[in-house]
Amino acid sequence: MSPFISVIITAYNRREFLKHAVRSVLNQTLDKGLYEIIVVKNFKDPEVDRLIEQSRGKVIELDAxxxxxxxxxxxxxxxxxxxxxxxDDDIYMPTKLVRIYDVFSNDEKLIYFHHNVAAIDKNGKPIFDKLIEHSNVNEFVRAESANEKKAIFAKYGWSLGLRNSSMAVRRDFIKRFVNVIRLFPDAVDVLLYLLALSSEGTILHSPERLTLFRLSSTSASSVRFVEDPETRFRRAVKNSIRHALARHALVVTAGLLDKWLAKYTNYDEASIIGGVFSDWGAWLVKPLTNYIIGNRPSARYLGTAIFGLTYLLNPTLAKRLIYYYYTKFSHISFSWS
Incomplete structure (x- = not known):
């Protein structure tokens, strides 16, 4: 008998949390015969591999x-x-898959299910986080027609499309877009929501907190938890570049899917990247000073420092340079087959 739910767990160069993510899926209250686990990672982990093998799941090694x-x-x-x-650093609540099973088995038109999360720290302890609470939508939301989808998007924006670990989709719906998904280095959560908004089928959001969302210095989206200033700055810039490329791809995708979506994704991503630089105005002087007094390793950050100072002096010029660079080298060709 084929499973009703496939849970895809992804990891890259991070081992410390993966086993907890896997165990949270293995410990679900849903009948084990109704779901499978697929782990996609770029490293060997004997403990995780054994757990997956015992559950008759799949381990896919992919260095990406x-x-x-x-x-x-x-x-x-x-x-x-x-x-x-x-x-890999998030955790399912024990009843999550039962909930997914119930909503999808009772509604054949449902293609996209989203829910709220609760924040935890690196040790798995519950914490309060303003950003998480601000993005959680604390009411049930349902939309089926195009007009209903436009209405919920107008009211909630992208809040119903945040965090991969908060999402479940019908396979027949999402498999049509595999060749698009593989082109996105980041922002896949927003992409999945965009695809659901532009496709036939029902969207459902629940205020239930069915996933524990980990905030730590190793989380890609949690730069604010990195203590070392230089590391934090480099991570912020790296994330901004990756996010800019993904956002540019979103603009192209939205334009191909539906014109009403295109106008909401076609904003000035360069302003956001520029904001990252400007937030670090005081620190940007450090690499320049170190370079002048002979600290050559700081030369690695010299270009970023100069660019950051350019933003402080002439934001318009800096944004134009950013936009030109990232869009020039991120042309994307889409295959819908």
Missing amino acids: ASIGLKLARGIEEAEGEVVAFLE
């Missing part, structure tokens, strides 16, 4: 930092009617 590549590979291997996602 791109979130889109990993998820696309997992979707291709999925046998379940529904596909759920889990990042």
Whole structure:
């Protein structure tokens, strides 16, 4: 008998949390015969590999930092009617898969399910986080028609499209877009929501907190938890570059899917990247000073420092340079087959 749900867990160069993510899926209250686990990672982990083998799941080794590549590979291997996602540092609540099973088995038109999360720290302890609470939507939301989808988007924006670990989709719906998903290095969560908004089928959001979302210095989206200033700055810039490329791809995708979506994704991503630089105005002087007094390793950050200072002096010029650079080298060709 084929499983009803396929859970895709993704990891890249991070081992410390993966076993907890896997165990949270293995410890679900849903009948084990109703779901399978697929782990996509770029390293060996005897403990995790043994757990997956015992559960008759699948381990896929893929040396790719791109979130889109990993998820696309997992979707291709999925046998379940529904596909759920889990990042390696997050944790499912014990009843999550029962909830997914209930909502999808009772509504054949449902293609996209999203829910709230609760924040935890690096040790798994509950914490309060303003950003998480601000993005959680604390009411049930349902939309089926195009007009209903436009209405919920107008009211909630992208809040119903945040965090891969909060999402489950019907496989028949998402497999049509595998070749698009694999092109996105980041922002796949927003992409999945965009695809659901532009496709036939029902969208459902629940205020239930069915996933524990980990905030730590190793989380790709949690730069603010990195203590070392230079590391924090480098991570912020790296994330901004990756996010800019993904956002540019979103603009192209939205334009191909639906004109009403295109106008909401076609904003000035360069302003956001520029903001990252400007937030670090005081620190940007440090590499310049170190370089002048002979600290040559700081030369690695010299270009970024100069560019950051350019933004402080002439934001318009800096934004134009950013936009030109990232769009020039991120042309994307889409295949919908």
